[in-house]
Amino acid sequence: MTEKQQIKVDHTYQGKRIDHVLAQLNPEASRSQVQSWVKDGHVAVNGKPVKNNYKCQLDDLVEWQEPEPEDMSLEPENIPLDIRFEDEHLLVVNKPKGMVVHPAFGHEKGTLVNALLYHCDDLSGINGVNRPGIVHRIDKDTSGLLVVAKHDKAHERLSEQLMNKEIKRQYEAIVHGVISHELGTIDAPIGRDPNDRQKMAIVDEGKPAITHFSVVEKFNDYTHVSCELETGRTHQIRIHFKYINHPLVGDPKYGYRKTLDTDGQALHAKTLSFTHPINDEDMMITAEPPKIFLDSIEKIKRMT
Incomplete structure (x- = not known):
């Protein structure tokens, strides 16, 4: 429980x-x-x-008290992993767009967890048998960095950093429209959309959610932005930019119907900064956006 x-x-x-x-x-x-x-x-x-x-x-x-989900039969799968850091305590992996983080009904195989089970002999068990090692998550069609704990002590300390907002997560996104200012903060609470249970929304009774952003480059009809999460709500960046009328390019759930073909939202978790949970070393891991993200930028430039 x-x-x-x-x-x-x-x-x-x-x-x-x-x-x-x-x-x-x-x-x-x-x-x-x-x-x-x-x-x-x-x-x-x-x-x-x-x-x-x-x-x-x-x-x-x-x-x-939320009960633990029923245990699934998790199978290790020989799926290639883009590992950016690894030691005996943790690893940081660059998750590709289109991969689900952990098994759930409808996605029992081909997940990051299935790949991790093949790669690692041990993963922490704090989040239950269906989510071994998983400290935090990103959406299926969001690419980028995740830290994974190999044992419970590392997991506890990383979770504590996350709760205390000591883990810094920087994303890059492409949004519709031209953002007029260079810097901004979106502070709007997020909860379940009362009109559509499959979506999240800005709601008065939602949980606090804060996103800081800066403009990387402006184009005629689009803006390339860098975002830093102060909180980590479900779909936070996607909802916040929709809220300020600049939805993410390619977002099938919160974006425009007419958009660029980016195979899901143009969002990438680029940089992860944290304190190593065992030796207290300052860690900063970076992974550049995938080809489909960079190709979209080049296509927008040609349109400008």
């Missing part, structure tokens, strides 16, 4: 169904998952189990 969480109901959630509230508070979980938590007794209001149609009252104490 994961760590128990709790909130005291305020006016934001007063009168709302418990499954709706939990879905907003747990944006990475589907509505059906949340409803199963309630049904299976993993949710309590004022110390007592409730049904999914329970409507929250002011000052209710809501407590819940």
Whole structure:
């Protein structure tokens, strides 16, 4: 089981169904998952189990604990990995566009975890058997750097750095439109889209989300930007740039229907900076964007 969480109901959630509230508070979980938590007794209001149609009252104490997903049969797969750093404690891998980070229903094979299991004898077990070694994630069609822990001590210390905002993650993206200013910060809370459970959105009751950005180069109808995450919400960069009316090029979920063919969003996790969890050495790993990203820049230049 994961760590128990709790909130005291305020006016934001007063009168709302418990499954709706939990879905907003747990944006990475589907509505059906949340409803199963309630049904299976993993949710309590004022110390007592409730049904999914329970409507929250002011000052209710809501407590819940997300159950671990059912174990999948993970198989090591001989998939090439672009490893940028490795020692006995961790590795930093440059994930290609199109690869899912860890197995889930519909993506049981061909994931980064399957490749890691073939490459490594040991991976940390803190995130459960379905996500061995995985400290943080990036989307399937986002390329770039991820740090992977080989044992629990390294994982704990890396997770602590992540929680304390000590791991710096710098991305590059291509967005629609010309951003008028050179620097900016987008500070807007992110949660599950109330109108589409398959999407995230800017919502008042969402979790805090902050993205800093700078302009790398401007073109007639596009802008190449560098972004640094202060928080790490699901789809954060994609949602934030949509929010300021500069959606990412190629983004099938949050972008324009008419866009460049970049095989998914033009987003790359370029630089990862952190303190080595065992020897305290300052680490900075960099991986340049993939060919499809660079080719898109050249195509835009020819259009300009």
